[in-house]
Amino acid sequence: MSDYLPLPSEDWLGALARARRSGTPCALVTILSVEGSAPRPAGTKMYVDREGQIGTVGGGHLELDALAVARAMLTEGAAGPRTKSYPLGPKLGQCCGGSVTILFEPFAAAPWEVWIFGAGHVGKALIHHLAGLPVRSFLVDGRAEQFPPLLPDNCTKRPEPFPEDAVKDVTPGAAALVMTHSHDLDLTLVEKLLKRGDLGYVGLIGSASKRARFEARLRAKGVDPAELVCPIGVDGITDKHPHAIAVSTVAQLLRVRETATARVPV
Numbered sequence: 001m002s003d004y005l006p007l008p009s010e011d012w013l014g015a016l017a018r019a020r021r022s023g024t025p026c027a028l029v030t031i032l033s034v035e036g037s038a039p040r041p042a043g044t045k046m047y048v049d050r051e052g053q054i055g056t057v058g059g060g061h062l063e064l065d066a067l068a069v070a071r072a073m074l075t076e077g078a079a080g081p082r083t084k085s086y087p088l089g090p091k092l093g094q095c096c097g098g099s100v101t102i103l104f105e106p107f108a109a110a111p112w113e114v115w116i117f118g119a120g121h122v123g124k125a126l127i128h129h130l131a132g133l134p135v136r137s138f139l140v141d142g143r144a145e146q147f148p149p150l151l152p153d154n155c156t157k158r159p160e161p162f163p164e165d166a167v168k169d170v171t172p173g174a175a176a177l178v179m180t181h182s183h184d185l186d187l188t189l190v191e192k193l194l195k196r197g198d199l200g201y202v203g204l205i206g207s208a209s210k211r212a213r214f215e216a217r218l219r220a221k222g223v224d225p226a227e228l229v230c231p232i233g234v235d236g237i238t239d240k241h242p243h244a245i246a247v248s249t250v251a252q253l254l255r256v257r258e259t260a261t262a263r264v265p266v
Helices: 012-022 060-076 121-130 163-169 183-196 208-220 242-263
Strands: 026-035 045-049 082-087 099-107 112-117 135-141 155-159 175-178 201-204
Touching (some): 012 026, 026 060, 045 060, 112 121, 135 163
Antiparallel strands (some): 026 045
């Protein structure tokens, strides 16, 4: 996996979970069935990504071919599983004499990106609650001391002296949440994000009165505030605890993501 060296004791399940959290394209290779003699039994699994593997399906030419098939599927962006049968005889240069059928399951879909501008209490709570989901989060702030010492695997720290400079890096279709320590910076960020016109969600922390003030200032700048979500979070949650706001906002993001996914043909 690109930035992670697994411990020797880590199994395929831990590697797969870590890859899914971080958005690393990977595949699971499973011996589906065995006839006769084979180096590993049915049910044996091997984790594969573009740079390495964890586990083994028996070594030799069988494993070399299985690795090649799995990585080819990742390269082409295969969406569904495949099977392949192998006779373990002279053709593969293995003397077991039996045969195996292998299942290849790719996990190549890139996770949804969530950009959080502001590493305050709610920003920190958000990355915590996004940690177990198949998303890639980015935490942006100009104050280095605000970042927590440890970040979840699926979160990238973006220390930016001018946080608005990071707006250009937000992937089209991503979600962006603005919650900095400065209302002026909030306005600058919201203006730049809305001008993009290609994001899946632009949210601003604050009250209905804050939204009204921002709407007036955005219109004065020639920016349509219709797509701005403020207040953020699902209806009916009034608790102002940072983690309550974060949970409510994550629920809203999941709803937005599911709605967007339903509009895209598979």
